[in-house]
Amino acid sequence: MLPSKRPYLADEELGKKDDDHRPRNGRNPLSRAKQWRAPRPRRLVIGIIILYLIYLFFKNMPTDVPPAVERFNPEFARARQGSGKSLPPAMPSPVTPANGPPPRPDSQTDIKEDFYYEGEIRFKSLARTLQRFWKPPSRDGTSTSRAVVFAGSNLRSVSDLLPLACRMATQKINEVHFVLMGRDDVSIEGIQRVNGIKEDDCPIVWHVWNDVHVEILMQAPSGSSGSLIRLIRSLEAADYLGSTPSLTIELPPRVDPQLLHFLQKLKWPPQTSSTVTLRRRIQPDYLTPVEASLRTVEAFYPRNPNVTHVLLLAPEAELAPSFYHFLKYTMLKYKHSAQTKRTPCKLLGISLELPSSRPTDNGPFAPPKSEQSQQLGGEPLPVFLWQAPNSHAALYFGDGWADLHSFLTNRLALHRPTSEMSTEEKSISKRYPAVMEYLLELIRARGYYLLYPNFPERGTFTLATVHSELSQPPEEFLHDGQVDSTTALESSINQLSAEKHLDQASTLMPLLERFSLSLPDLSSLPLLSYGGEEMSDIMCSQGTEEYAKKFAIHYGGCRDSDLTDGSTRLFCLHERESGEESIII
DSSP states (O other): OOTTTSOOOOOGGGOOOOGGGSOSSSSOGGGGTTSOOOOOHHHHHHHHHHHHHHHHHHHTOOSOOOOGGGGOOHHHHHHHHHHSSOOOOOOOOOSSOSSSOOOOOSSOOOOGGGGOOOSOOOOTTHHHHHGGGOOOOOTTSOOOOOEEEEEEOSHHHHHHHHHHHHHHHHHTSSEEEEEEOSSOOOOHHHHHHHTTOOTTTOOOEEOOOOOOEEEEEEEOOTTOOHHHHHHHHHHHTSOOTTOOOEEEEEEOSSOOHHHHHHHHHOOOSSSSOOOEEEEEOOOOSOOOHHHHHHHHHHTOOOSSTTTEEEEEEOTTEEEOTTHHHHHHHHHHHHTSSHHHHHSOOOEEEEESOOOSBOTTTOOBOOOOOOGGGGGGTTOOOSEEEESOOOSSEEEEOHHHHHHHHHHHHHHHHHOOOSSOOOTTTOOSOTTSOTHHHHHHHHHHHHTOEEEEEOOOSTTOOOSEEEOOSSOOOOGGGTTOTTOOHHHHHHHHHHHHHTOOOOOOOSSSHHHHHHOTTOSOOGGGSOEEOTTSOEEOHHHHHHHHHHHHHHHHHHTSOOOGGGOOTTOOOOOEEEEOSSSOEEEEO
16 A cells, blocks of 8 residues: 555654644545445346346246146156166258158147248158049049048138038048148047047048139119118128138129229138129120120130039129039039939029029029928928029029020020010010020020029028119110000019028028928929929920920021921021021031
């Protein structure tokens, strides 16, 4: 210690003053050590980092880890008991597994990077489950398959599909398979246990990729938008089972601005590849019945007639959320099942509406009562067959619509009407579009029919309803002075009183639980003529043959010599030249 810093030790009696050794500022030197000093910047930064690390540790601490007693793994215990040695330390797993997929983790992880994989997808267990369904090819080298596969990724959708798959499997008509896809790490046994499904009660195989595609076609009315907006909103609320149809809207030359604004904001079910197509007509004049019919038919042509179908909707219609479930359920039964493909079928389409009046004379219509209804507790069968077209809400199969294209091409080439069709020739009321007349001609000439729902009045499960408060006559008949306004008013009042409330169920389970027979075979369904009279298959065949002969002579350009007994010819294109030739269609 320096001499100037330490106290001076001297005797006071010596008479010398201690002025030279006193502090200059008059303060105690020990008081400086007691003063607070600011921490250094480096220490402050280190302290902040330590506090941040402690915060991260407590924030990311796992909360779903069970206690150590509950973390017992029987597989490790069996391996330890069999070898008698402790397990070696775990080695890091390779990038690609050597044999088979990795084991299921005990708990889900929140690492989203594990959900994305750009490599080749291999189904290692698929071949083992499909091997027992392989069948040798037939003599002609082709093999037939009766497999129908249901695929689901969302657990809620899986719960909705399982009852349908089980119901189809119990009928033993098709081989039903179920494919689980998605990011939910739930075992098959867990899904069966949660949904209360047993192997004996539901004989499906867990592993029809469905190529069926539906396109929706609708025509907007001129100067009105409320009815079409209501229809589109009902379509947005429907469940499409993961395959959203394409939407095509035909616009008139004079469109309501509110409708254009609504279509501009329209988001057809998001996260799908389905498209919305708008087609606006340029011709300002009113269309004739022939032009209106061509406009409707030309708006759609199936890319693959076997799997591509069109759903024709009127603006005044409104659909239930489960309408697409009914279409898929009936299409798989009556169009794409192996039993239907083995036998010739005259089914042209499926109607979603049960009309309250006949389209021919606007008279009241009552659904038929079958003798088999006694097996259902007195309730009528859910569906029936009718040789009458429908323009409010009906699905037409692709092959039938392609046949309509060919039919209308030859029909107008040989007999193009120069004026309005006479009353004697017209069978469909002018309340309906003009294309209905040509559809009826095709149905009667080919022996086609449509499938109509026939659900009971009590506890009605309504799939489609038609509102008449905003309805208006078709554009091609607006300038027709022969339309009786009194008849149109009476039919509008009857239709308004017949409107039914739509069922708001998102699935078909309430309907399937009500009818024990589900969907019967087409041969057991009652068949009605276009006028609403019930007839047998023999009567239908005779009526089709007689009408086809009259049609071929009157419209098809055929002669009596061109037609023989049992002939199905409808058009005969003659070339009036030397050495006359005949091309018969």
